[in-house]
Structure formats: structure tokens, C-alpha cells
Amino acid sequence: MGKRKRIRIKKGRMAIFLLVTTTFIAAIGMSVYLYITGLPTELREAVTEVDAIPIITDFVPKETKGRPGQERRIKYIVIHETGNAGRNADAASHNNYLHEEADNQQKSWHYTVDANEIYYHIPDNEIAxxxxxxxxxxxxxxxxxxxxxxxNPENDYEQTLINTAKLTAMLLKAYDLEISSVKKHEDFSGKHCPDILLREGRWDEFIGMVKQF
Ligand SMILES: [Zn+2]
Structure with missing residues (x-):
């Protein structure tokens, strides 16, 4: 065997070695990433009501600023208040708002709840x-x-709380989450939200309602 041929064989082995090593490292990297972030959660079965409160599904168009469509692992249910004290600022009007603004701003959420109904704007397993x-x-x-x-002033806030607690309880069950997964907006960015609930010192009461359903 000539010297040149030996070198060529060595080069071939080296290429295979590098390929195997790179693939191995990539596979480990991917596994670690998925271990840390979690696999995207599978979407719950579609429902049209929770405990007789209608859920109206009207998804914001995909691939917009408000709904990029990125799937993720669900770890929390995040409770907010709209802060919108104008007349008729109910769930339906917030649904219209999200549809109108989808292309314009990165501002979105999954559900809006009022005393009579719930609007479902973005699939649970996508970011918002x-x-x-x-x-x-x-x-x-x-x-x-x-x-x-x-x-909104003509809306029954107490009934809205009950409806939200029922929706939250349904989501905890659907995604196999603990009660500790229920968070306030404030937990993530420090914004005083849900404002009225926090001002009135009723967060623990709300958690108690969720547990009860
Ligand atoms: Zn908020």
C-alpha cells in the first residue's frame, strides 16, 4: 500500500468520525433543549362551553403580529383584567379589537371573559x-x-370572577397542571394586574374558587 492511499483512507475515517460525533452532539443538544423547555403541549379537545358558560372560538388569523403561531409548552394560566372601564368593553368587543389589531401590534391573549360568555382568541398551545x-x-x-x-361598568364583575375560575379550573385539568400554575400578570412583569382583584386583596379567594371547581 502506497503512502498516498494510506493518507486517503485516514481522511475517509476522519470524515466519518466527525460526522458521527457532530450528529451525536447535536442529538444531545436537542434533548437537553427539549428537557429544559418541554415539548409543545398538545391542544385540548375543542369545547363550546364550560359549566353552561358559552365559549365562542374565533381565532385571530395566523402569522400575524398578535398570533405568530409558535407552539410551546403550557406551564401557567395567567390572570389579567382588561383595565378597560368603558361601556360595552365586553368579551365580544375585545375579540373584535384583537382581530382588528392582529397585523398592527404584538399584543394578544387567549381568552376574554365577561359575565355572560367567554371568547377564545388564540389556541392554548401557541404563544401570545x-x-x-x-x-x-x-x-x-x-x-x-x-x-x-x-x-366594564354594566358587566357583573362577581359573575365574571366565577366564570374565570371555572375556565381556569377546566384548563388546569385539560393540561394536567397544579393550582400553583395559576399566576397573576404581576408575577411576570410587575404590572399591577389583575388590578381590582389585587386592590381588593382577593387573589387567595380567587384561587380558592378555582380549587372548588
Ligand atoms: Zn394584565
């Missing part, structure tokens, strides 16, 4: 922009399902 923490790892936008409670 409600927690004010960008796409921080383990954050509210990346891993949370955002629920907005209406506070």
Missing part, C-alpha cells in the same frame, strides 16, 4: 403577548395561557 416579558425563558408569554377579565 400579554405578560409583558417578551419571550423570556419560562416566562408568561412563552409558557402562559392569558385570560382577561372584563371590568
Amino acid at each position: 403577548f400579554h405578560a409583558g416579558d417578551g419571550l423570556e425563558k419560562g416566562g408568561g408569554n412563552l409558557n402562559g395561557v392569558g385570560i382577561e377579565m372584563c371590568i
Whole structure:
């Protein structure tokens, strides 16, 4: 065997070695990444009501600023209030708002709840922009399902709380989450939200309601 041939064989072996090593490292890297972030959660079965409260599904168009369509692992249910005290600022009007603004701004959430109905705007297993923490790892936008409670003056706030607690309980069951997964917007960005609930010191009461359903 001539010297040149030996070198060529060595080069061939080296290429195979590098290929195997690179593939191995890539596979380990991917596994570690998925271990840390979790596989995207499978979407729950579609329902049209929770405990007789209608859920109206009207998804915001995909591949818009508000709904980029990125799937993720669900780790939290994030509770908000709309902060919108104008007349008729109910769940339906917030649904219209999200549809109208989908192309214009990175502002979105999954559900809006009022005393009579629930609008479902973005699939639970996709990111939305409600927690004010960008796409921080383990954050509210990346891993949370955002629920907005209406506070418009003609709306019954107490019934809205009950409806939200029922929706939250349904989601905890659907995604096999603990009660500790229920978070306030405030937990992620420090914004005083859900404002009325926190001002009145009723967060623990709300958690108690969720547990009860
Ligand atoms: Zn909020």
C-alpha cells in the first residue's frame, strides 16, 4: 500500500468520525433543549362551553403580529383584567379589537371573559403577548395561557370572577397542571394586574374558587 492511499483512507475515517460525533452532539443538544423547555403541549379537545358558560372560538388569523403561531409548552394560566372601564368593553368587543389589531401590534391573549360568555382568541398551545416579558425563558408569554377579565361598568364583575375560575379550573385539568400554575400578570412583569382583584386583596379567594371547581 502506497503512502498516498494510506493518507486517503485516514481522511475517509476522519470524515466519518466527525460526522458521527457532530450528529451525536447535536442529538444531545436537542434533548437537553427539549428537557429544559418541554415539548409543545398538545391542544385540548375543542369545547363550546364550560359549566353552561358559552365559549365562542374565533381565532385571530395566523402569522400575524398578535398570533405568530409558535407552539410551546403550557406551564401557567395567567390572570389579567382588561383595565378597560368603558361601556360595552365586553368579551365580544375585545375579540373584535384583537382581530382588528392582529397585523398592527404584538399584543394578544387567549381568552376574554365577561359575565355572560367567554371568547377564545388564540389556541392554548401557541404563544401570545400579554405578560409583558417578551419571550423570556419560562416566562408568561412563552409558557402562559392569558385570560382577561372584563371590568366594564354594566358587566357583573362577581359573575365574571366565577366564570374565570371555572375556565381556569377546566384548563388546569385539560393540561394536567397544579393550582400553583395559576399566576397573576404581576408575577411576570410587575404590572399591577389583575388590578381590582389585587386592590381588593382577593387573589387567595380567587384561587380558592378555582380549587372548588
Ligand atoms: Zn394584565
